[in-house]
Amino acid sequence: MKPIYALLVLISLFATACQDMRQEVEPESLTQVEKKLVLIGFISPQDTIIAVKVGVTRPIADANYTSNYGTVKNAIVTLSTGGQSIQLTYNGKNDCYQADPKKFPIRAGAAYQLTAQTPEGMNASGSCTIPQATRLQQVRLDSSEDANSEKHYFVRYFWQDAAKTSNYYQTNGLFVYTKSCPTCKTDANAKVKSENQPILFESMGQLNTLLSDKAKDGDKLESYHGYLDQGTVSQASTQKLTFSTRYDRATVRATLLNVDEAYYKYHQALELQKKAEGNPFAEPVLLPSTITGGLGCFAGYNQSSLTLTLK
Missing domain, CATH: 2.60.40 (Immunoglobulin-like)
Structure with missing residues (x-):
């Protein structure tokens, strides 16, 4: 068979297959769902x-x-x-x-x-x-340096997991601070800047606030690193700012949610959807549903909080 003729046969077969696919889907039936x-x-x-x-x-x-x-x-x-x-x-x-x-x-x-x-x-x-509340026992400040000698400040949460039962958690928090701001226009002579920012929890470079006690049932659990104020202070700076010298005041308002399984799976799927957004090669992520006769999620959680003054 000549190459050109073989190519024409393949194109013809492909067109026929596409035509068959178009006939298998009736647009009118889609509106009747x-x-x-x-x-x-x-x-x-x-x-x-x-x-x-x-x-x-x-x-x-x-x-x-x-x-x-x-x-x-x-x-x-x-x-x-x-x-x-x-x-x-x-x-x-x-x-x-x-x-x-x-x-x-x-x-x-x-x-x-x-x-x-x-x-x-x-x-x-x-x-x-509604799950029982799990007491947030400790919030600890720590830091690390990257390859560019930039220092990242983060907090970790610690709590005791209840044994012999499956537990699911979510960590949230708010970093509240004030620091000197020479360029700020204020009526006060001190010129301080007050802000609050959500704590950004990361796992393997990805935002992640959800955890379970799988393989750690009954153990003392630890959150992922929760980064503060976008976590960056340049050690190469001539001022060599430390956490203590950078902030006038700093407080962490930490929250630990003990969530039910439905809450955990639904929000886990939402996070996977966000990570796949804009990626044409990512597999579609279906949101789980707990609703009878419909779609969506109805779930419960309980929470405990702890305020830590860092400075």
Whole structure:
């Protein structure tokens, strides 16, 4: 067979295959997929507001996507536990359904059920159990230098894991500091700059706040490195600033969340999605769902906090 003729045969076969693929997918059928409610809610005993977002899915190729997709504003959303319940009301400013926890306290060890129903007949529900709080025992300041002699300051959290049970955690925190600012325009002569920044926890060069006690059940656990103030001070500087000389005052407000498995897996999938964003070669990451009759995640957590004054 001549090369040119063989190439034409391959092109013809490829075109036929593509035509067959186009015929296998009927665009009209994509718009007939049943819409579902999407519930997103995370509750804890430390809530100042109980908040749940309610949305609706949009079928692929839906020509009316602007009206068929988005927040559901007319649903009946109910949270219940132990024979008691409260109806959440829609708050247009926050774009979610809310309730006052003073009227319906969230308690550790209790099981909660969330239900949502629309006038059109869509229903969805979810349930969770609030974990016990795990006491954050210690926050420690440390530092390291990179190849460019730049010093990075970070904190580590320490706590005792409860034995014989699977536990999942998330670390959060806020770094609050003041330092001299000669270029700042203030009324005071001192000219100090006050700021607060989230603590950036990293694992193997990637942002990561989630941990589990897998293979370390019952041990004393340690967080990933949580970097402060973007963590960089040049040791090559003629001033050779140390942590003590750089800040006038510095405080870490540390928080340890003991989360349930649903919370852990959902946020873990969100982190994987962020890492894969913009990468055409990355495998798609599906968000796990704990919602019956719909999609989304309803989960619980409990937290403990510790404030450490560094200077």
